Amino acid sequence: MKIFSFGRILFPLILFSVSAAFSQSLSGVVIDKVSGKPVYGVSVRLSNTTLEKFTDPDGIFIFSESLPQGEQILTLSKNGFLDKHFPIKIFSKDIDLGEIVLQLNLPEMQRQTEIISLADHELDEDGGFANISGLLQASKDVFLNAAAFDFSPTFFRPRGYDSEYGKVLINGLEMNKIFNGRPLWSNWGGLNDVQRNQEFSNSTTPSDVSFGGPAGTTNIIMRASQYQNGGKFSYAMANRSYSGRSMGSYHSGLLPSGWAYSLSLSRRYAKQSYMEGSSYDANSFFASVEKKFDDSHSLNFTGFYTPNERGKNSPNTQEVYELKGHRYNSYWGWQNGEIRNSRIKVVEEPVLMLNYYWKPSKDLEISSSVAYHFGKTGNSRIDYGGSRLYEADSQTIFMGGGSNPDPAYYQNLPSYYLRSENSPDFRGAYLAEQDFRDNGQLNWEELYRANEVAATLGGNAIYALYEDRTDDRQLTAGSNFRYTVSSHAVVSGALNFRQLRSENFASVLDLFGAASFLDVDSFSEGTQAQNDLQNQNNLVAENDIFKYHYGINATSGGGFLQAEFRFKRIEAYFAGQGSAISYQRTGYFQNGNFPDNSLGESDPVNFGNYGAKAGFTYKITGRHYLTTNLTGFTKPPSLRNSFSNARQNNDIVFGLENEKIFTADAGYTIRAPFLTGRITGFYGTFEDATEVSFYYADGLSGSGREVTNAFVQEIMTGMDKRHIGLEFGLEIPLTSTLKLRTAGSVGEYIFNSDPEVYLTSDDFTEVRHMGKAALKDYRLSGGPQQAIQAGFEYRDPDYWWISASANFFSKTFIDVAPLPRTRNFKSDVDGFPFVHYDESIAQSLLRQEEFESYMLVNIVGGKSWRLKNRFVGFFGSLNNILDSTYKTGGYEQSRNVNYALLKADMERVQPVFGSKYWFGPGTTYYAHVYYRF
DSSP states (O other), X not given: OHHHHHHHHHHHHHTTOOOXXXXXXXXXXXXXXXXXXXXXXXXXXXXXXXXXXXXXTTSEEEEOSOOOOEEEEEEEEOTTBOOEEEEEEEOSSOEEEEEEEEOBOHHHHHHHHHHHHHHTTGGGSTTOOOOHHHHHTTTTSHXXXXXXXXXXXXXXXXXXXXXXXXXXXXXXXXXXXXXXXXXXXXXXXXXXXXXXXXXXXXXTOOOSSOOOOTTOEEEEOOOGGGSOSEEEEEEEEESSXXXXXXXXXXXXXXXXXXXXXXXXXXXXXXXXXXXTTOOEEEEEEEEEEEEEOSSSEEEEEEEEEOOEEEEOOOOEEHHHHHHHOTTOOTTEEEETTEEEESOEEEEEOOEEEEEEEEEEETTEEEEEEEEXXXXXXXXXXXXXXXXXXXXXXXXXXXXXXXXXXXXXXXXXXXXXXXXXXXXXXXXXXXXXXXXXXXXXXXXXXXXXXXXXXXXXXXXOOSOEEEEEEEEXXXXXXXXXXXXXXXXXXXXXXEEEEEEEEEEEEEEEEEOTTOSOEEOBOTTSOGGGGBSOTTOSSOEEOTTOEEEEEEEEEEEEEEEEEEEEEEOSSEEEEEEEEEEEEEEEEEEOSOOTTSTTSSSEEOOOEEEEEEEEEEEEEEEEETTEEEEEEEEEEEEOOOGGGTBTTTTTOOOBOTTOOOEEEEEEEEEEEEEETTEEEEEEEEXXXXXXXXXXXXXXXXXXXXXXXXXXXXXXXXXXXXEEEEEEEEEEEEEEESSSSEEEEEEEEEEEEEEOSOOEEEEEETTEEEEEEEEEOOOTTOBOOSSOSEEEEEEEEEEETTTEEEEEEEEEEXXXXXXXXXXXXXXXXXXXXXXXXXXXXXXHHHHHHTOOOBOOOEEEEEEEEEEEEEETTEEEEEEEEEEOTTOOOOEEEEEOOOSBOSXXXXXXXXXXXXXXXXXXXXXXXXXXXXXXXXXXX
């Protein structure tokens, strides 16, 4: 082939300079240094321009447009390979660069496998932790490398931003859930080998597929033609979220017929992972087929299904931690010699996607896509509110539910027996402590026995295992374009549409030997006790729907337009977006507490939104850069925070508004032979946010016969937040094989207003407006706000490597309870101010808890061997080798919401309603072997 022979002769000369006048074309062939095979999908960019090409299946790239004359830097990059930069001089002749060799970035590829595997389920929770998978694709940035690999076990959030402020897309279609705005990572968990082709835009920097958000934008490309030809088998062992994982994948590459296909299968499992009783069972299936009709038209189908279920672990009070340790989990117990967890999360949501790619000219690319996302998510738990109903002495006897079966329930702990200052029950406390130490797990047999006794008396089940279910059907469609206006300007944009039909209900899973369960609220009387007035006998059996049943319809649409400019000294971009979204609830149950406002359709909730962003980079020299990014946009409240109590009624949150967001950052980047890195300052404000919470509260102020203890819905509106800080990452190459690294982030993330709080409940009819919660200047919860790393990496030319790091974390804060910081705190249950209220004591009681600082030391390494055209590799990691015990998060319990109750509880040796915490794992390992062919 002419391009190969010509390049082999001239490549050493033109690597540093190429002389000509006006170039007609610039071409080359990119090959893998180890295998000698062409590398497909390599991004080839010319500095100071917007021009970008991708290598074809033969590794060839060609710039055929008029190119700017003079000196340029050619940059080649692909995920899993080391970037390559070299200078060229462009004049008039055609330039053939011949073979350009790229080297695998072995540490990056191997560590991506670990992080994606171990963290996907942890990112599904309501904590909204950052876009870790996306950060993997920016691992050449020293700070983001540290955030992805070493800071993530602490639930560190870059810049403190929740994942709802970032975007995750697959083949250009958004995957963030409409319900809470966050991606559900387990929907594509276990598909490591087909997630490697990703485009990541840090912060609000430009993305071709989305306007994005402050937490960044990730587009996972799952096109069959984009995968390198070959296959891989692997097996991994770990002791964190799963104990074993097997995986296989094969990619055909683009065949001469124009067809390409890709397949991947995996299984992950654990009877018990690091936390006691937390089981794991997940399978993953992926298939993609593409037909390239010609150079302008291509059609791709992608489908994946990753059914998974896992046992959750409980947050625990300090008392429970001291009695049972940081691995304790109250959600499980033994049944017939097997571990059984009562809190199982199940996700079964297949995704089917069709993508059409059209290139009508060399300057214009258009992709149009449609996806159907359907299936269910479920979260199980035990209901102990079942009522016993039986006949005795010719009378119908009605009794309330059973006791809470959770072994860590506050009435089962020693502190409960010592709560009375005048007459503590030391004997009861001792017996409770011994029983909890010796047993302390869920007793499944007792649940069966209680139901059996109730049945012999003619009653119904006392206990039942049920599942909170969400069955979603979502249609997503979108179209993206990218148009190269000139060698210095490119315009891109997109239109998108989503329609969600969501059915939400509780379903009976197990009646523990009983035939039926009475579907009423055991704390209410008469018709108010009925969850569904249409169910005359209120009895349900296994697999029946009970408690609540409603649907949600949501429709959204919008688009964005973006322009990028690149010149020798300046790079700049500007973008704008507009969107609209609508929610509506439909009740299928007529709730006894809300008979007139639970059945049928709610009023629609509509929002219109807009935004703009801009940024520029000033190149002081080829090695020194100044950058800045500015963004302002509005964001609608999530579906979760738009209805005050969607399970029971149609009430829409009062004062619901769009959230107003402004972010800015400015930084300095250096790329020199002796030092690589950047330092960036950032600032962000988030105004008028809304948050809905659910909990049981004691000590509500009232008057007369008003309810003072109730299960409430707490709605906060007008909530403002502020994020400000500095992040940095530096890498110093001491030799060609040894590098020193340091990275860190110092931030202050706080509430920036006193939001309005009101309560609703089925225990009282009127909305209770509690006034403002004094939250201003309290720290936001969610991972450490300060993190510092120091470490090294050694890469041997013989394809083995090792790195180690020490990571120090501080400024982690508990999630504070808003209600005790309202006027309710100063009033007794009759609504009168406390006579003996002491402001200094109150401030001490309400002081936000800051967790202790801690250090985690990690060691990772790997090795690869070449066996002709096959490869065998090994990767292993040890995290937290010093076995440090640390708190990753926690929250204040909202049981004691006034001064007297909270003061009395906190003065005890062990509070009855102390804060609850999650603890990080101790020493964990991950070992991975693979075979590539």
